[in-house]
Amino acid sequence: GQMIESVLMPYDDGRRTACISSQAGCAMGCVFCATGQMGFARQLTSVEILEQVQRFHVELLSRGERLSNVVLMGMGEPLGNYNNVMEAVRRINQDIGIGARHITISTVGLVPRIRRLADENMQIKLAVSLHAATDEERNAIMPVNLRFPLSELMETCKFYVEKTGRRISFEWALIAGQNDSPEVANKLGHLLKDLNKMCHVNLIPLNPTAGFDGKPTKQADCEAFVKILAKYGVTATTRVRR
Numbered sequence: 615g616q617m618i619e620s621v622l623m624p625y626d627d628g629r630r631t632a633c634i635s636s637q638a639g640c641a642m643g644c645v646f647c648a649t650g651q652m653g654f655a656r657q658l659t660s661v662e663i664l665e666q667v668q669r670f671h672v673e674l675l676s677r678g679e680r681l682s683n684v685v686l687m688g689m690g691e692p693l694g695n696y697n698n699v700m701e702a703v704r705r706i707n708q709d710i711g712i713g714a715r716h717i718t719i720s721t722v723g724l725v726p727r728i729r730r731l732a733d734e735n736m737q738i739k740l741a742v743s744l745h746a747a748t749d750e751e752r753n754a755i756m757p758v759n760l761r762f763p764l765s766e767l768m769e770t771c772k773f774y775v776e777k778t779g780r781r782i783s784f785e786w787a788l789i790a791g792q793n794d795s796p797e798v799a800n801k802l803g804h805l806l807k808d809l810n811k812m813c814h815v816n817l818i819p820l821n822p823t824a825g826f827d828g829k830p831t832k833q834a835d836c837e838a839f840v841k842i843l844a845k846y847g848v849t850a851t852t853r854v855r856r
């Protein structure tokens with residue numbers, strides 16, 4: 615068998631978030647990601663996706679706690695395993711009782727699947743991994759951008775927001791000296807300014823991996839980045855690394 619990873623993240627405010635996988639390995643090949651460096655092994659079944667949540671749910675109940683959130687941000691591209699993921703999400707919602715609003719599906723930007731998701735009429739949260747604000751820079755770190763360039767992705771995000779009335783989160787791994795300069799922040803602000811109130815940027819200082827030569831951004835540079843985005847009406851928060 616293959617290894618997958620699922621992690622329970624306890625937060626000080628009482629939230630208990632399960633970060634789960636949708637595939638064993640991943641075909642998307644993002645250069646900064648350990649899973650991407652491994653390649654794709656296989657799709658997980660809906661039951662295998664559900665079981666990851668079930669396990670944390672039972673474990674927490676036995677301690678008198680409650681699982682509050684589920685994020686599909688572990689191994690794999692969730693929208694690349696669309697039907698199994700959607701089936702699992704429905705059961706996480708109905709069988710385990712996690713509100714759809716507390717379930718996040720993350721994607722690198724599979725445009726046709728984002729459109730399909732917009733038609734599902736579910737209250738789930740969508741997170742789009744961006745990490746670069748120009749095609750040239752994004753092509754270099756996320757091969758998916760060669761298939762679905764930024765203009766197409768942003769147009770689709772606008773469609774999603776208009777169709778669902780729901781905000782989109784944009785994930786941005788801050789890599790020191792690569793995508794954390796004021797110039798890049800201005801480009802990102804420009805890219806998102808039409809969506810501004812309907813989006814939020816999550817800045818995540820890079821998690822160093824063996825196969826990628828990048829370092830996380832320093833705290834002061836993270837703060838400067840947030841301030842520049844604010845000028846475009848775009849809210850951003852820096853996620854604490856754990």
Ligand code: SF4
Binds near residue numbers: 642643651689690
């Ligand atoms: S889509 Fe996610 S899991 Fe796949 S390579 Fe990119 S960052 Fe890694």
